[in-house]
Amino acid sequence: MTAQQPVYEARGISKRYGNVIALDDVDFSVAAGEVVGLVGDNGAGKSTLVKALSGAHRPNSGELYLDGERVEWHSPQQALEAGIETLYQDSSLAPDLSVSANMFLGREQLVPGFWGKLGFLANKRMDEVASQELQNVGIAVPSSTRSISKLSGGQRQAVAIGRAVSWANKVIILDEPTNHLGARQSAEVLHVVKAARERGLAVIFISHTLPHVLEVTDRIVVLRLGKVSVEAPTSEFTPDTLVKAITGLSGAA
Amino acid sequence: MVFAIMVTVFSILNPRYFSTASFGNIMQDFAPVMLMAIGQTFVIITGGIDLSVGAVLGLSGVSAALTVRATTANGIDPGLSIAAGIGTALLVGVLVGVINGLLVTRVNLAPFIATLATMGACMGTTLVVTGGVQIAGAPAEVVQIGNTRYLDVFTAPLLVALVILVVAAVVLSKTRFGRHTYAIGSNVFAARVAGINVKRHLMKVYVLGGVLASIAGLFVYFRLGSGSPASGRGGELQAIAAAVIGGVSLMGGLGRVTGAALGALITASVLSGLILIGVEPNAQQIVVGALIAVAVAVQGIGRSNAGS
Numbered sequence: 001m002t003a004q005q006p007v008y009e010a011r012g013i014s015k016r017y018g019n020v021i022a023l024d025d026v027d028f029s030v031a032a033g034e035v036v037g038l039v040g041d042n043g044a045g046k047s048t049l050v051k052a053l054s055g056a057h058r059p060n061s062g063e064l065y066l067d068g069e070r071v072e073w074h075s076p077q078q079a080l081e082a083g084i085e086t087l088y089q090d091s092s093l094a095p096d097l098s099v100s101a102n103m104f105l106g107r108e109q110l111v112p113g114f115w116g117k118l119g120f121l122a123n124k125r126m127d128e129v130a131s132q133e134l135q136n137v138g139i140a141v142p143s144s145t146r147s148i149s150k151l152s153g154g155q156r157q158a159v160a161i162g163r164a165v166s167w168a169n170k171v172i173i174l175d176e177p178t179n180h181l182g183a184r185q186s187a188e189v190l191h192v193v194k195a196a197r198e199r200g201l202a203v204i205f206i207s208h209t210l211p212h213v214l215e216v217t218d219r220i221v222v223l224r225l226g227k228v229s230v231e232a233p234t235s236e237f238t239p240d241t242l243v244k245a246i247t248g249l250s251g252a253a
Numbered sequence: 254m255v256f257a258i259m260v261t262v263f264s265i266l267n268p269r270y271f272s273t274a275s276f277g278n279i280m281q282d283f284a285p286v287m288l289m290a291i292g293q294t295f296v297i298i299t300g301g302i303d304l305s306v307g308a309v310l311g312l313s314g315v316s317a318a319l320t321v322r323a324t325t326a327n328g329i330d331p332g333l334s335i336a337a338g339i340g341t342a343l344l345v346g347v348l349v350g351v352i353n354g355l356l357v358t359r360v361n362l363a364p365f366i367a368t369l370a371t372m373g374a375c376m377g378t379t380l381v382v383t384g385g386v387q388i389a390g391a392p393a394e395v396v397q398i399g400n401t402r403y404l405d406v407f408t409a410p411l412l413v414a415l416v417i418l419v420v421a422a423v424v425l426s427k428t429r430f431g432r433h434t435y436a437i438g439s440n441v442f443a444a445r446v447a448g449i450n451v452k453r454h455l456m457k458v459y460v461l462g463g464v465l466a467s468i469a470g471l472f473v474y475f476r477l478g479s480g481s482p483a484s485g486r487g488g489e490l491q492a493i494a495a496a497v498i499g500g501v502s503l504m505g506g507l508g509r510v511t512g513a514a515l516g517a518l519i520t521a522s523v524l525s526g527l528i529l530i531g532v533e534p535n536a537q538q539i540v541v542g543a544l545i546a547v548a549v550a551v552q553g554i555g556r557s558n559a560g561s
Binding site for chain 2: 076077088092097106110119120
């Protein structure tokens with residue numbers, strides 16, 4: 001995996017909030033068809049790194065490379081357009097809208113011709129495509145015309161991940177995707193993550209739930225106090241050594 | 254259903270209530286309230302509120318009146334002068350809408366505070382430019398346009414209002430603009446990370462609210478043939494009542510233009526009904542306030558039932 005050219009790479013990322021150094025010279029990369037786990041204690045800098053990678057925040061220093069080319073994000077929109085999808089920890093679905101309206105939020109398809117120029121939505125088409133896309137990534141949702149507020153927590157998360165996977169064409173960032181989910185629902189989410197890897201996407205998987213990280217990732221990057229403390233293939237970790245790496249008790253480096 | 258009971262009760266209390274002439278009067282009251290309610294619906298669905306619409310109605314009406322009076326006094330043809338009046342009123346609506354939008358999106362004021370501020374500013378401006386007195390002396394054409402009825406009911410302003418109703422309903426339910434309006438009110442974070450330009454969209458929505466309120470002001474001016482500094486007072490309450498009665502959720506994300514229009518019809522019917530059975534006009538505000546409270550309470554009951 002390491003020999004492969006990374007799709008998305010961050011070099012020497014630092015970010016300060018006032019006097020607090022959230023990230024200190026962090027290197028991070030992910031390759032196509034690879035799932036990288038990003039773990040660390042609260043305050044280790046995971047969220048800050050996610051925000052830098054997704055374009056939500058600009059780091060104070062450091063560089064981002066997409067397909068080997070230097071990129072800079074001035075908004076999350078630019079990262080989206082470049083093929084980087086982010087599933088945020090806070091729900092990024094609009095509960096009052098339907099499944100398909102959420103799938104196409106911000107990327108609505110319009111009817112052809114004159115009416116389309118006036119902004120008329122191609123709802124039927126979007127409903128069909130949404131159902132199809134969710135099926136493709138292995139997500140079963142009763143109907144794409146149903147309102148998100150009528151779905152269970154697990155179904156909502158499945159839709160959110162389905163949206164990210166179906167739109168991403170390079171990188172997908174999943175921030176705590178199995179949070180608050182039951183065992184069966186978590187298994188579905190992990191299944192979708194594996195499907196995304198098979199589609200050749202580069203997946204960044206952030207989670208506190210270490211068994212999920214050990215199950216689904218190829219490589220794990222441990223952040224501690226704003227720095228990368230350990231980075232190794234997942235096969236080299238046991239639950240025990242991973243906890244020690246996160247808490248800093250092992251002395252491993 | 255509610256509407257049918259209400260019409261029956263008022264008709265029994267005063268038989269004149271149920272006549273086409275009376276219906277025509279109700280429709281004349283209804284048109285401005287409905288326009289304000291439509292604008293309010295867009296704003297409320299985004300999770301905001303616009304308290305300035307009544308004051309914008311008042312300021313637009315007197316601005317039109319002052320413009321028409323000044324231009325006709327200089328010997329300008331009534332048609333042109335009326336056009337100038339319409340232009341001035343619309344400009345007022347756009348301007349206040351832009352200020353509301355800027356206060357909400359750039360200064361990050363809560364919509365409630367931002368529009369309360371512009372409401373005060375508009376009411377003050379209205380009093381300053383009129384000196385607190387009616388601006389009369391409009392050419393005869395003004396009242397003619399505002400009061401000539403077709404089929405006993407339809408005035409030109411009412412027809413314009415109905416066209417706006419249809420267009421607004423279609424825009425909100427069928428277009429991308431409408432979809433983004435719902436998305437912002439439903440989850441502003443989701444809208445932002447989906448790449449919707451939330452600030453620009455909110456600007457447009459507040460400008461829409463301002464423009465519709467200024468058209469409402471024009472309707473009142475065309476009906477009365479004068480610009481009254483008192484008109485529009487309490488209009489924001491009527492508009493909010495209409496929207497909420499029509500099922501628009503004050504939490505944002507839910508509601509329809511047609512619901513708000515029906516709400517405006519109910520509000521206008523209640524108010525004219527109260528006049529016909531002899532309730533003094535000042536007491537009407539109490540009824541409007543009560544209507545809002547009841548409608549929101551009913552929505553809350555529906556919501557908690559759906560949740561449990």
